[in-house]
Amino acid sequence: MAMFFLFLSIFLFAHIWRFIIRSRHISPSPSTPSTLTTAQPQVIKYDVFLSFRGEDTRFDFTSHLHAALKRKQILTFIDDQQVRGDEIPESLLRTIEEAKLSVPVFSENYASSKWCLEELVKIFERRKNNGQIVIPVFYKVNPSHVRSFRDAFAGLIKNKTLTEYKEKSFRDALTDTANLSGWTLGKSEPESEFIDKIVGDVMNKLQAMSSSHTRGLFGIDVRVNKVESLLNMESPDVLIVGIWGMGGIGKTTIAEVVCNKVCSLFEGIFFVNFRQQLKAHPMADLRRRFLSRLLGQEIMNRGSLSFRDSFVRDRLRRIKVLIVLDDVDNLMCLEEWRDLLDGRNSSFDAGSKVLITSRDKQVLNNVVDDTYEVEGLNYEESLQLFSSKALKNCNPTIDHRHLIAQIVSLVQGNPLALIVLGSSLYGKSIKE
Structure with a gap:
């Protein structure tokens, strides 16, 4: 029997190692540079594709919406080209195809742009064929007018040579849009509040989509619910919870699902794999990444900042955050973070939560409020x-x-x- 278990251990180790190596070569992580050279550009899959009429909203409403989505760590594509040609590039159509959802911003002159209408046709083609979510935003226009956009669309027909097929496809896309429920800016509603509602809707829909990705993760719901109960999302307390277990038991997967499930409740999210990060970069780089993610890239222009700086702490304590420190393998890794974690109530806003995963229970002792031992x-x-x-x-x-x-x-x-x-x-x- 001892020989059998030895054989099984060797078999498992060999196959796990082969599996990891093959996975790294087939689909390298976007955050990890591949050692292989390739002529193909890296494809970035966006959460949101923004479609808008640049002359109407580029420098005001759409830019503010884009910034608000970015602050929530929602990867959003925005076309920065101010001068466009007649033909929409294939790369842009591919971006629409690969985005999780699309947000067309309808303004007064939206339908006068052939480019915008081409995007809209592609968006609804994606919706019909693959079920992409579309959240229309009606900015200072009435949804009932979108079906026609008579004046703007008439100008496009007059000045552009449109085939009968193109004209029909544009009209159909506009009609389909008007039949969807979306967001309409009220006459007396502040734009900042309007944008907050749109961002909240986007986050809820992305969260619902991520929940569907747990299919095939057998037993995940029970384990996620146990971690959520320890984090006590309703509590204003700043809580630190550890997830402990052997390698391969599912600690990272549980942390990822929890993060995706509750992310809309927080103003800032930071998720990092400690072991991978510290193999490639010093701790100072991790600190800079943490601060720039939660406080904004501009903070790095102020030089080297530590967690003890009052300037940093004053800003952090105003943000409700969810922090996931994944795969922390020794106490030394956490030393620089102890100031933040030990003084949690003065470091972060009420209701903030911290998750730490580790194979070593000693790493979690005296740091966390509670520990969930992951069962097989x-x-x-x-x-x-x-x-x-x-x-x-x-x-x-x-x-x-x-x-x-x-x-x-x-x-x-x-x-x-x-x-x-x-x-x-x-x-x-x-x-x-």
């Missing part, structure tokens, strides 16, 4: 996860079930081990 998947969850990787959509035979039951009991509910083993055994015979 139970038998049924393990069975489902392994089968989803090893058999895909195939129903297990009696022989399969017997073999899977043995593997599941030996792996003891470690999700990464189940994923790696299941993936490596996909398509293999029972004998293999």
